[in-house]
Each structure stands twice: as structure tokens, then as C-alpha cells.
Amino acid sequence: VSVQDEVALKELLTxxxxxxxxxxxxxxxxxxxAYLVLLLDSEQTSEALMELDEDVREKLLENLxxxxxxxxVEEMDTDDAVDMIGELDDDIQLAVINQIEDEEHRADIxxxxxxxxxxxxxxxxKELIKVKETWTVAGCVxxxxxxxxxxxxxHSIYVVTKENELIGRLSLKDLLTSDTRTKISEIYIPKVxxxxxxxxxxxxxxxxxxxxxxxxxxxxxxxVLQGRITIDDIVDFIKEEAEKDYQMAAGISQDVEAxxxxxxxxxxxxxxxxxGLLGGVGAAAIMGGFEEVLNDHVILLLFTPLIAAxxxxxxxxxxxxxxxxxxxxDVKGSIGNRLIKEMLLAMLNGAALAIVLFFYVWIxxxxxxxxTSISISLFxxxxxxGIIGTFIPLFLHKRGIDPAIATGPFxxxxxxxxxxxxxxxxxKLILGI
Amino acid sequence: VSVQDEVALKELLTxxxxxxxxxxxxxxxxxxxAYLVLLLDSEQTSEALMELDEDVREKLLENLxxxxxxxxVEEMDTDDAVDMIGELDDDIQLAVINQIEDEEHRADIxxxxxxxxxxxxxxxxKELIKVKETWTVAGCVxxxxxxxxxxxxxHSIYVVTKENELIGRLSLKDLLTSDTRTKISEIYIPKVxxxxxxxxxxxxxxxxxxxxxxxxxxxxxxxVLQGRITIDDIVDFIKEEAEKDYQMAAGISQDVEAxxxxxxxxxxxxxxxxxGLLGGVGAAAIMGGFEEVLNDHVILLLFTPLIAAxxxxxxxxxxxxxxxxxxxxDVKGSIGNRLIKEMLLAMLNGAALAIVLFFYVWIxxxxxxxxTSISISLFxxxxxxGIIGTFIPLFLHKRGIDPAIATGPFxxxxxxxxxxxxxxxxxKLILGI
Numbered sequence: 072v073s074v075q076d077e078v079a080l081k082e083l084l085t086x087x088x089x090x091x092x093x094x095x096x097x098x099x100x101x102x103x104x105a106y107l108v109l110l111l112d113s114e115q116t117s118e119a120l121m122e123l124d125e126d127v128r129e130k131l132l133e134n135l136x137x138x139x140x141x142x143x144v145e146e147m148d149t150d151d152a153v154d155m156i157g158e159l160d161d162d163i164q165l166a167v168i169n170q171i172e173d174e175e176h177r178a179d180i181x182x183x184x185x186x187x188x189x190x191x192x193x194x195x196x197k198e199l200i201k202v203k204e205t206w207t208v209a210g211c212v213x214x215x216x217x218x219x220x221x222x223x224x225x226h227s228i229y230v231v232t233k234e235n236e237l238i239g240r241l242s243l244k245d246l247l248t249s250d251t252r253t254k255i256s257e258i259y260i261p262k263v264x265x266x267x268x269x270x271x272x273x274x275x276x277x278x279x280x281x282x283x284x285x286x287x288x289x290x291x292x293x294x295v296l297q298g299r300i301t302i303d304d305i306v307d308f309i310k311e312e313a314e315k316d317y318q319m320a321a322g323i324s325q326d327v328e329a330x331x332x333x334x335x336x337x338x339x340x341x342x343x344x345x346x347g348l349l350g351g352v353g354a355a356a357i358m359g360g361f362e363e364v365l366n367d368h369v370i371l372l373l374f375t376p377l378i379a380a381x382x383x384x385x386x387x388x389x390x391x392x393x394x395x396x397x398x399x400x401d402v403k404g405s406i407g408n409r410l411i412k413e414m415l416l417a418m419l420n421g422a423a424l425a426i427v428l429f430f431y432v433w434i435x436x437x438x439x440x441x442x443t444s445i446s447i448s449l450f451x452x453x454x455x456x457g458i459i460g461t462f463i464p465l466f467l468h469k470r471g472i473d474p475a476i477a478t479g480p481f482x483x484x485x486x487x488x489x490x491x492x493x494x495x496x497x498x499k500l501i502l503g504i
Numbered sequence: 505v506s507v508q509d510e511v512a513l514k515e516l517l518t519x520x521x522x523x524x525x526x527x528x529x530x531x532x533x534x535x536x537x538a539y540l541v542l543l544l545d546s547e548q549t550s551e552a553l554m555e556l557d558e559d560v561r562e563k564l565l566e567n568l569x570x571x572x573x574x575x576x577v578e579e580m581d582t583d584d585a586v587d588m589i590g591e592l593d594d595d596i597q598l599a600v601i602n603q604i605e606d607e608e609h610r611a612d613i614x615x616x617x618x619x620x621x622x623x624x625x626x627x628x629x630k631e632l633i634k635v636k637e638t639w640t641v642a643g644c645v646x647x648x649x650x651x652x653x654x655x656x657x658x659h660s661i662y663v664v665t666k667e668n669e670l671i672g673r674l675s676l677k678d679l680l681t682s683d684t685r686t687k688i689s690e691i692y693i694p695k696v697x698x699x700x701x702x703x704x705x706x707x708x709x710x711x712x713x714x715x716x717x718x719x720x721x722x723x724x725x726x727x728v729l730q731g732r733i734t735i736d737d738i739v740d741f742i743k744e745e746a747e748k749d750y751q752m753a754a755g756i757s758q759d760v761e762a763x764x765x766x767x768x769x770x771x772x773x774x775x776x777x778x779x780g781l782l783g784g785v786g787a788a789a790i791m792g793g794f795e796e797v798l799n800d801h802v803i804l805l806l807f808t809p810l811i812a813a814x815x816x817x818x819x820x821x822x823x824x825x826x827x828x829x830x831x832x833x834d835v836k837g838s839i840g841n842r843l844i845k846e847m848l849l850a851m852l853n854g855a856a857l858a859i860v861l862f863f864y865v866w867i868x869x870x871x872x873x874x875x876t877s878i879s880i881s882l883f884x885x886x887x888x889x890g891i892i893g894t895f896i897p898l899f900l901h902k903r904g905i906d907p908a909i910a911t912g913p914f915x916x917x918x919x920x921x922x923x924x925x926x927x928x929x930x931x932k933l934i935l936g937i
Contacts, residue, residue: 321824351810377784391754396762
């Protein structure tokens with residue numbers, strides 16, 4: 072690229088929004104992307120970098136020196152900076168941090184790297200506007216002007232004691248409508264929600280959603296104000312959680328996207344398929360055990376896929392609704408009540424489906440004994456599948472294990488096996504074989 | 505409840521956050537809830553009402569007169585008011601609107617009821633802070649104080665022409681740091697994202713997420729400022745969409761929750777189970793067609809559940825990742841390329857699984873011809889299932905149909921049938937029956 076082109080290119084890109092620059096960086100090679108990052112102002116590219124997918128960003132950063140990465144970090148809010156540095160190798164992390172010129176920024180980043188990624192401390196940013204209770208409105212506006220230089224967006228104004236303990240917040244409205252000589256201590260609102268640096272991110276997300284908060288202050292055990300979390304970080308978190316649960320239910324582990332490499336996609340999908348294969352082999356083995364019975368009653372075998380499929384479908388329905396309810400904290404009452412309700416529901420569905428199946432088999436095969444045996448099996452299998460689908464996620468949740476792993480292939484496979492086993496037993500009983 | 509108790513109860517509840525009051529309203533009977541709503545200040549209960557689930561709120565409102573509902577509406581932001589009124593029966597809607605005392609509020613609500621619920625107009629609120637370009641900073645602060653009375657939270661300050669056309673926004677920072685005699689036209693930022701009242705809510709959600717916006721102004725075709733949408737409305741929208749897709753994938757239509765009634769849950773679940781039953785009956789009919797073959801080769805029947813389950817699992821995996829990619833707008837490239845990629849992926853997974861199955865059948869049944877036929881079938885079935893799982897959502901999406909309906913039971917059932925058909929054909933070919 073000649074010098075002239077460089078100038079033209081820079082002009083062309085300078086007016087774009089950082090999200091659009093991110094899209095361009097995503098589409099070009101990683102060395103071309105690195106070239107663009109160096110060409111443009113760090114102020115612009117630092118935000119674009121944060122919009123990229125983690126794997127794209129990682130490749131891009133491999134083409135930059137620690138000093139060049141530090142230039143980008145310099146322009147970032149502490150929460151973004153920590154996220155990005157956290158993705159680097161340990162030795163590069165150190166090199167980058169040492170190259171950060173702004174001492175305060177460097178210290179903040181060092182401190183924040185110590186928090187767990189999925190805690191309030193890991194999500195928060197250090198940039199916020201705080202005022203001391205002893206100030207006047209006039210002094211407050213003066214100080215806010217200074218602080219506002221560093222803060223991209225003003226969310227809330229937090230009121231602290233001399234020791235930086237959080238004691239309340241200030242409404243912009245009150246600040247605008249009060250006499251300039253009024254003391255902050257007279258107009259601040261002493262009620263303020265806050266979270267502890269060690270609170271899990273999930274709890275923070277729930278709290279902010281429940282109370283419709285746009286930002287929440289983060290304090291340490293002594294209630295000293297440490298930072299603030301904004302709703303946009305939480306939006307990303309909520310989306311990621313929902314996507315993880317959805318993929319889990321479809322039998323896809325790890326965070327993959329449609330555009331990932333075939334190898335990455337295989338790693339995420341193959342283990343669950345193996346589980347399914349094991350289940351199928353298990354079902355075949357069970358049916359093999361009934362071989363003598365089945366040789367004389369091949370018609371029973373024709374309906375094993377139906378029984379297995381229905382057991383799987385019911386199990387997935389039950390588990391999905393429980394997993395979602397647990398995620399939203401609206402599963403109330405005891406496990407026992409929940410199981411009874413699911414049983415009633417399964418009986419209702421099961422009866423409707425069993426009656427249809429009875430008439431189908433009766434008419435098509437004109438064999439009332441087969442029709443009876445197959446439809447009663449379906450009824451029982453649906454009830455058992457519903458109970459298993461409800462019980463396993465509730466059980467895992469009680470044990471502190473993410474119930475989402477119990478949806479999808481796991482529940483389908485186990486219900487397939489149970490379903491076929493129950494089916495063959497009942498057939499044996501009813502047909503008197 | 506005696507008068508004394510009433511006072512005590514009121515005192516007890518007055519200090520609670522509206523989200524907590526909502527929880528209490530959710531737990532008591534609907535007539536008790538209506539009693540509490542009338543007891544407490546509308547300022548407090550109006551917000552609590554909006555936190556309730558739609559069905560709980562509906563029942564509660566049935567116990568209130570139109571005038572009492574109008575009192576609550578009076579305190580609400582226009583967007584919430586419109587949501588709540590939209591849920592009422594047509595005749596009650598009219599009665600409530602006529603009881604609203606604030607004329608401007610009434611006119612706003614009337615106007616907003618005309619927008620589609622899932623459009624920008626349906627999501628927006630009328631309350632916002634706007635300043636004219638001709639004002640000075642001092643006049644602006646004076647006007648903002650007046651407007652701020654009505655607006656719960658200040659998000660952005662929008663700059664309009666005399667004709668209320670949106671031309672830009674004002675940063676609070678600039679407002680705080682400028683001389684009071686400066687004209688707004690000198691300091692406003694002419695770059696401002698906006699959406700049209702008729703834009704679909706989904707596009708608004710994507711835009712706000714892409715650019716990390718906390719609020720976005722809504723304009724009509726003449727760029728006249730009509731309202732603004734805030735990120736908290738979008739958070740709810742995103743969550744609802746994610747939950748709908750998740751339930752769809754599990755075979756649950758309509759928006760139900762774990763705590764809904766058995767009848768509601770049955771309505772949401774039974775249709776999909778019927779689809780599964782049809783699939784199972786179809787599979788049985790196909791197998792019945794091959795009955796002569798199968799009578800001599802019962803071993804083939806033992807593996808039909810395995811083949812059906814694997815076809816279903818692969819189909820769900822492929823469709824889930826495409827549906828999610830489409831929702832996030834990150835499925836790029838042509839359908840052809842996507843199908844080729846999925847085919848390669850399926851070949852890799854299929855080969856690994858087929859080899860394992862081959863050895864299992866060979867060793868357990870010591871029949872190399874069966875082992876060959878079953879494992880080759882599995883390989884082919886996995887490839888076809890992957891292609892169907894990828895193609896159907898892409899096809900539906902191109903036709904403007906929500907691809908999420910193609911996940912879950914729909915894909916499982918169709919793949920079951922295709923899988924068994926392919927399996928039996930290949931077995932016939934290889935075993936030379």
C-alpha cells in the first residue's frame with residue numbers, strides 16, 4: 072500500500088462507527104486487520120476490537136507487539152481492557168501491562184485481573200462518577216466535569232463518604248433543580264442497590280433485570296465503592312447464557328458458531344453423538360435380550376422407534392421447561408409437587424396419544440391384543456419419560472450442577488432406553504409370552 | 505381487614521421496591537391483589553403492575569373498575585400504559601382511556617395504540633428530553649428541568665429543529681462544560697442513530713446491541729421525533745425471543761412457564777407430540793413395507809431405534825446452530841457453501857461413529873455383512889440428516905418464515921422417517937435381499 076493510498080484509506084475509515092470497523096476487521100485477514108488497527112486512531116480501534124469475536128481478536132493481536140497492544144488498552148475502559156488482556160498468554164499479559172503508560176489505569180487493570188471472570192468484580196468497570204457527601208452542588212458540578220472526561224457515559228452519580236464508602240446516589244434531576252450552595256448530604260438519595268465484588272455474574276444479571284437497573288455500583292466487603300456494572304455488559308451476559316443453554320439442549324457443548332471451523336464444530340458435537348450411539352447400542356442389546364419373544368411378534372419391533380421417539384420428545388419438553396424455570400427463578404414449591412403435576416400432565420397427554428395409537432394399530436393390523444399392549448405401553452412410557460425429564464434437572468440443580476446439561480441428547484438417550492425396556496416388559500405381560 | 509390493620513399494612517408495604525410489591529401481588533389471590541393495588545399509592549403500584557406476568561395482571565385488573573385502572577395508567581410511562589391497555593378487552597380499553605385525566609397522556613396513548621406491538625412505535629415511550637437548536641445552554645438547562653419532571657430517567661438529550669425534526673443529540677458532558685450563553689446549535693453532535701416508528705422490534709434490538717446503545721430516538725417518515733426506546737425494554741424483548749426459540753426447539757409452542765396450569769401446558773405440548781406420533785406411525789408403516797425382508801433379518805430391526813435417534817440428534821444439532829446463527833445475523837455466504845460445509849462435518853462425525861458401530865456389531869453378532877450394512881447406513885443417514893437440518897431452516901428463512909419452528913420435534917420426526925427409509929434401502933442393497 073503506497074503512502075497516498077494509506078491517507079485515502081484512513082480518511083475513508085475514520086468516519087465509520089466502531090461497530091462497522093469491527094465488521095471490516097472481521098472480514099479481512101488477520102495481518103491486514105493488524106495493519107488497519109495500527110493505521111487508525113487507537114481511540115477508534117480500541118472499541119472496534121472489543122466488538123470482535125474472541126477468536127478473531129486473538130489472531131489479530133498475535134500480529135501486534137505488546138507495546139502496540141498497550142496503546143489500544145490505554146484507550147479502553149478498564150472492564151474491556153481486562154477482558155482483552157485476560158485472553159492473552161501469561162507472558163504477553165505481563166509485557167502489555169508493563170507498557171501501559173497511565174499509572175492509574177495500569178493499577179486498576181492489575182487489580183481487576185484478580186477477580187473471577189464470572190463475578191461482579193470481573194464484569195465491573197472502574198470508570199464512574201462519584202461525589203462526596205460533604206461537597207456542595209456547585210463543587211459537585213465542577214468535580215463531575217473533571218471526572219466526566221474519563222467516563223464514556225454518565226449513568227448514575229454515586230455519593231460516598233470521605234473513606235469512599237458508598238452511601239447513596241444523586242439524581243441528575245435533583246442536581247439540576249437544586250440551589251448551587253446546597254450540600255450534597257441534603258439532597259442525595261440514601262437508598263441504593265449495590266453488589267459485592269465477589270457476587271456471581273448470574274445474580275447481578277437477575278438483580279438488574281428484576282429492578283430494571285441500568286447500572287449498579289460494586290462495593291467490597293467494607294462497602295468501599297470499587298466500580299460499576301452497566302446494563303450493556305449484562306445484555307451480553309444474558310445472551311451468552313441463553314445461547315449456551317440452547318446449544319446444550321441441541322447437543323452442542325462449548326461455545327461455537329455457524330462460522331467456526333469444521334474441527335471446532337466436530338469437537339463440540341461428536342461427544343454427544345457418541346452418547347447417542349451408546350444409547351442406540353444399549354437399546355439394541357435390550358431388544359436382543361427379548362429376541363425369542365420378538366421372533367414370533369415382529370410387529371412389536373415395528374413400533375420401537377415410535378416408543379423411543381415419544382419417550383425422547385416428552386423428556387425434552389419436560390426438562391426444557393424446568394431448566395428454563397430454574398434459570399428464571401420461577402420454579403416454586405417442592406420437588407414432590409412438581410413431579411405430581413408433571414405426572415398429571417403426562418397422563419393427560421399420554422391418554423390422548425394412546426387412544427389414537429390404539430385405533431391405528433387395531434385398524435391397520437386388525438389385532439386388538441397388539442393394539443392394547445402397544446398403546447398401554449405408550450401411556451406408561453410417556454408418564455415415566457415426563458417424570459425422568461422433570462426429576463433429573465431438579466436433582467442436578469439441588470446438587471449445584473447446571474441442569475442445562477440434562478436437556479437434549481442426555482435426556483433423549485436415557486429415555487430411549489427406559490422407553491424400550493418398559494415397552495417390551497409390558498408387551499410380555501399383556502401378550503402373556 | 506380493619507382500619508387499623510390497613511394503616512399498618514400500608515406502612516409496611518410503602519417502603520418496598522415495586523419489584524418486591526409485584527412478588528407479593530403475584531402470590532396472593534387476585535381480589536386480595538386488587539385490594540392492595542387500591543390501598544397503596546398509584547405511583548408505587550403502577551410500576552409493580554408492569555412487573556407482573558401478563559396472565560396474573562389480567563386477572564387482577566378484572567377486579568378493578570375502569571376508573572381505578574385509569575388511576576394506575578395516569579402514573580405510567582406511555583409505553584407501559586399502552587402495553588397494559590392493549591391487553592384489555594376493546595370496550596374496557598375505551599372506558600379506561602376516557603377516564604384518563606391528563607389530556608396529553610390520553611392523546612399519546614391513543615396514538616401509540618395504533619402501532620404494531622412488535623414495531624419500534626409499539627416499544628417506544630413518549631417521555632424524553634428534547635431541546636431546540638436555537639436555544640442557549642442556560643435556556644436549555646431551564647427547559648430540561650421542566651421536562652425532567654415527567655421523565656423517570658434521563659438517557660440522552662435530543663436536539664430538534666423548530667418543526668421537531670431530529671437533527672442530533674447533546675452530550676451531558678458538553679452541556680456541563682460549556683458557557684451558559686453558548687447556542688445549542690454550536691455544541692450539539694449531528695450524528696445520531698434513530699429508527700423509524702414502523703421498523704420491526706427485532707431490527708431495533710439488533711441495532712441497539714450492535715452499537716451498544718442505551719436509548720434510541722424514534723422518528724416518523726418526516727424525521728419528526730416521536731419517542732425513544734430504552735435498552736431495558738430491549739432486554740425483555742431479547743429474553744423473550746431467546747426463550748421462545750428454546751421452547752420451540754423443545755417442542756413447546758406458545759409462551760408457557762413451569763407454573764402455568766396443566767391445561768395450558770397440554771395445549772402447548774400435545775400438538776408436537778402428535779407430530780411425533782405421526783412420525784412413529786410412519787416409521788412403523790415403512791418398516792411394515794419391508795416385512796418380508798425383516799422376517800429373515802430381525803437383527804436389522806434391533807438397530808432401527810439407533811438409526812432414528814442418530815438421525816434426530818444430528819438434525820437437531822445442525823438446525824440449532826443455523827437457527828442461532830440466523831438470529832444473530834452471522835450466517836454469511838451462500839446456501840450451497842453452507843451445505844457443503846455441513847456435509848464435510850457430517851462425513852467426519854459419521855465416519856468416526858460408523859467405525860465404532862462396525863466393530864461393535866461385528867464383535868457382538870459376529871456377522872461382518874450385517875456390520876458393514878448397518879455402519880454404512882449410519883454414515884449415509886448422518887450426512888443426509890445434517891443436510892436436512894441445515895437446509896430446512898435456511899429455506900424457511902429465505903421464505904420469510906421463522907426458522908425456529910424447524911428445530912426440535914419437526915426435524916427429529918422427519919429425520920427419523922428418512923433415516924429408517926435410507927437404512928432399510930441400504931441394507932437391502934448390501935445384503936442383496
